[in-house]
Amino acid sequence: MVQERINEFAKYIEKKGLKTTQQRNDIIRTFLxxxxxxxxxxxxxxxxxxxxxxxYATVYRTLKLLxxxxxxxxRHFDDGHTRYEHLEPEEHHxxxxxxxxxxxxxxxxxxxxxxxxxxAKKHGFRVVTHNLEMYGYCKKCNGNT
Amino acid sequence: MVQERINEFAKYIEKKGLKTTQQRNDIIRTFLxxxxxxxxxxxxxxxxxxxxxxxYATVYRTLKLLxxxxxxxxRHFDDGHTRYEHLEPEEHHxxxxxxxxxxxxxxxxxxxxxxxxxxAKKHGFRVVTHNLEMYGYCKKCNGNT
DNA sequence: TTTGAAATTGATCATTATTTTCATTTCTCA
DNA sequence: TGAGAAATGAAAATAATGATCAATTTCAAA
Numbered sequence: 001m002v003q004e005r006i007n008e009f010a011k012y013i014e015k016k017g018l019k020t021t022q023q024r025n026d027i028i029r030t031f032l033x034x035x036x037x038x039x040x041x042x043x044x045x046x047x048x049x050x051x052x053x054x055x056y057a058t059v060y061r062t063l064k065l066l067x068x069x070x071x072x073x074x075r076h077f078d079d080g081h082t083r084y085e086h087l088e089p090e091e092h093h094x095x096x097x098x099x100x101x102x103x104x105x106x107x108x109x110x111x112x113x114x115x116x117x118x119x120a121k122k123h124g125f126r127v128v129t130h131n132l133e134m135y136g137y138c139k140k141c142n143g144n145t
Numbered sequence: 146m147v148q149e150r151i152n153e154f155a156k157y158i159e160k161k162g163l164k165t166t167q168q169r170n171d172i173i174r175t176f177l178x179x180x181x182x183x184x185x186x187x188x189x190x191x192x193x194x195x196x197x198x199x200x201y202a203t204v205y206r207t208l209k210l211l212x213x214x215x216x217x218x219x220r221h222f223d224d225g226h227t228r229y230e231h232l233e234p235e236e237h238h239x240x241x242x243x244x245x246x247x248x249x250x251x252x253x254x255x256x257x258x259x260x261x262x263x264x265a266k267k268h269g270f271r272v273v274t275h276n277l278e279m280y281g282y283c284k285k286c287n288g289n290t
Numbered sequence: 291t292t293t294g295a296a297a298t299t300g301a302t303c304a305t306t307a308t309t310t311t312c313a314t315t316t317c318t319c320a
Numbered sequence: 321t322g323a324g325a326a327a328t329g330a331a332a333a334t335a336a337t338g339a340t341c342a343a344t345t346t347c348a349a350a
Contacts, residue, residue, distance in 0.1 A: 019347075023298080054300090058299060080221075112260045139269030163327085
């Protein structure tokens, strides 16, 4: 399935008349192999282990491309760091974020989604995307504030 | 009710051993008189009309205090500008944000809230606060993309 | 395979939002 | 009223991200 994402991205690159490069490949492979929610810096650190010549700016640019192509999504959580995560087609999830340990739990709830649509419709709004984030204490951190 | 908020803030200031100043008063009054979702710059512009000597940094510092005291809340929408809005006690609302005209609609939905709590509980999570933002096209902008 | 235009890269500089510093002014209250 | 703590404003410091540009790489056509 990593290969699928890579192909998807290759198709996007081609459509835009862009080129395939070693750096991009290294960045994309590293991104897809990593789980979770990566900051630009996180990813840069990891990529450097594979290919030390890759610059910070290229990681930025490639993540931007990955977002445009739909392979990744940008997340803006309240800590002020933009993070990127894989976007699996047909799948959407929201986040529970621990304000003590920083752990991020993903969840999906169709009932919430459909209520959201209902609210939007009531306001004549056509929703393209949404964020739902809950901040609080995870199971481990609960109690020992 | 503006007076109520002012008193609430005064109490917070006192508890922290801080001082009341003309600048803070001007900033707070201007903030409370304005509706909507203000950026630091918005508020600074408005305050300058009342008191031209007020500096940018003071607006920042005062908004920070207002957030801490619970009179205001910080919002981080995807446009990269932190905005502040009044926080009425007992009241919570979420946002519909038009990605064409930038309009922000507030809504409240108890059903969504209770489903959220349910999800959190399932993960052993104690929620302190949450954000729900839906991005899309408002009634006016819908269709004429 | 060679070639050359177009795209990419990485280093560095520019920007934008926010925070901090610091010398000076202003409050508070004994 | 006077001392000491806090607040202020201007400017410098950060931090994240975006843009610039000369050098390099890619790729398709010759």
